[in-house]
Amino acid sequence: MNTQITPPPLPQEWKAESVDNDSRWLESIIKNTAPFSDAWIKARIVQLTYPPPPNYHNPSRELGGDCPYLAASSIAEVLERLHDLCPDRAVYSFFDRQVDEAYITRALFAWDNHKFTQSIGRNFEVFQDRTHPNVFLVTSTATPSLDADRKLPDPGRFRPLFNVDELGAIVAERGCEQLTLRTHGYATPSKIFYPLFSQEADALTADDRISGDTRDRSRSDRALNPNQFYIGYHWPSEQPITSAGLWTDFSQHRGILWKFTFVLGGFAGILGTLIWILLKGFALPILSLGHAIPGIAQLWEWLKFGETAKVAATWYWIVPTLFLFWIVMMHGFRILVYQRDLYRAIHYGSPDLAEFFWRLDAAIAQTEVEGEGSPKHLPPIRVNAIGHSMGACLLVNTLRILSDRFGKDDLDVEIGAQLDRDDLEASYIGKYLLLDKLVLASPDIPLEFLREGRNNYVRSAMRRCRQIYLMSSDRDAVLRYMPTLGNWFIEPSIEMSGYRLGNVFLQRQNPEDPNSRYVPKIRNMFEWQEAVIPTSAYDLFRRFNYLDCSEIEAVNGIRANLTHWSGPAIDLGNMTLFVLRSLPLSLGSKLPEFDLHGGYFFTDTLTFRIIRLLIASETDSPEELQERIWEAIAGSPIRFLPSDSRLR
Secondary structure (H helix, E strand, O other), X not given: OOOOOOOOOOOOOOOOOXXXXXXXXXXXXXXXXXXXXXXXXXXXHHHHOOOOOOOXXXXXXXXXXXXXXXXXXXXXXXXXXXXXXXXXXXXXXXXXXXXXXXXXXHHHHHHHOOOHHHHOOOOEEEEEEOOOOOEEEEEEOOOOOOOOOOOOOOOOOEEEXXXXXXXXXXXXXXXXXXXXXXXXXXXXXXXXXXXXXHXXXXXXXXXXXXXXXXXXXXXXXXXXXXXXXXXXXXOOOOOOOOOHHHHHHHHHOHHHHHXXXXXXXXXHHHHHHHHHHHHHHHHHHHHHHHHHOHHHHHHHHHHOHHHHHHHHHHXXXXXXXXXXXXXXXXXXXXXXXXXXXXXXXXXXXXXXXXXXXXXXXXXXXXXXHHOOOOOOOOOOEEEEEEEEOHHHHHHHHHHXXXXXXXXXXXXXXXXXXXXXXXXXXXXXXXXXXXXXXXXXXXXXXXXXXXXXXXXXXXXXXXXXXXXXXXXXXXXXXXXXXXXXXHOOOOOOOXXXXXXXXXXXXXXXXXXXXXXXXXXXXXXXXXXXXXXXXOOOOOHHHHOEEEEEOOOOOOOOOOOOOOOOOOHXXXXXXXXXXXXXXXXXXXXXXXXXXXXXXXXXXXXXXHXXXXXHHHHHOOOOXXXXXXXXXHHHHOOOOOEEEOOOOOOO
């Protein structure tokens, strides 16, 4: 039974009780969404049917200074105006095909029936690189703060797609065989990620061959083929200290700030009072007994400790000192944005990315049904995922969500007892998308996260990936200390906050035998231990391909051998060089370029070449990929432990 959809009478009239809210909402959508995307067009449609709201004195300057409100009297007039606004209907061909009078009618019907949120309810946007047609950018529509606007990609470099349906049509039309999605980590706002991703796209699409024989494409560090897509994903990360959203929060919500200060002052006052009572009633009387002992009495007089303690107790200095310390510490954690970013990664970034994957799968299926030129049966599309730092945590949570949506296969069987066909079926996250490689670069994930009895649902999701590569560094002092400090109050165990998967390094089982096998180790400060004790649940760690990058120049500035006593000194030296290198001074520019935490993605490094090898390779053979990695790292300080070396 078809329901007749009729638009409201045009032009529309503002309701006095909601005009301010409605107009601000529409203008916010226009400001925070990509021009000529589905949500942007629907907001413009509604605006065009209204006259300017009362007291409106700020007409939009983004489209030639025209006022966005037209008070159109017909659907045809709205359609004509939209076509006039479109800069190039050949470039925005999907917009030209989709936006007609029926589309406008549905948008106005949704607005009039309070279903507009559902109508524009995609939590991500898709952009296509104008330079490289097989490179795309996906951005979460969540903002870092309620009072901060999104920063959209450069329209000169990235063209916004109509929605994910247009990407699905491009995937089907070009016969895409492989998708690689790369996401960033902590403290990477859009203004930092967009240029970095553009540099990576340029490097990945440059045909830089290793082999002199250009006919041997299997032995070349070649560019991505047209049927291999590279997608960057930006979730709402925030820059520490300087982010506008941090200080806007304080200025816009002074009441909450005062409430926090009141509660914190209350706790500080209670604790300070208890300390004062102990000092005044117990500590000073006990210490004063030592005044009768000659040796202690002389020391007492020399240090004037008794007078100092009495003044402190009398004037109650301990309370304001403690209160100010807590204020500095608590706000210090907030402006470092570590826990804020962690919350956004798990609760915004992961669900939005999972929605992108299942909507893309549905869009590809739709093109198979509707497209006249599409093949009847599209082949599966291999999906690679690259996560850096906190982005790796985001990815494993995304895999968990997708695993829940498309069915759980725990695969709790003896290794090798399951047929390859069953493993292949377990790797599907939809009808067409097949999980292939998962690359975790310096992942900010607790080492305990993958053990049996600790987040088993994530283990089940990660085992859907056919190959897992871990790029880690023992010299990553940022990952070693920041999560320990930031997660001290929230991780279930101290070990989870102190040991991160990205700090795993490889060491010979017998240091005196250069031919003995590597063993994954983890270091705290002075000592190290095996990364995981073999148990019946050891299979997930055995599936990892370990790449220990601790000693490469991109992520390490101190060339010193690791010993039980040199570790902290190496960390301190690396952190000092890292801070100096970040300063806008001539001294910093003279230091070698390295990044303790993110140097893996410098486009001129061996680690990036390995990443390029993993995602551009057309082979499905893990053994062949391992052979190429051995060739690439020959003579370098990178240590490699393939996943099958402990299965023999």
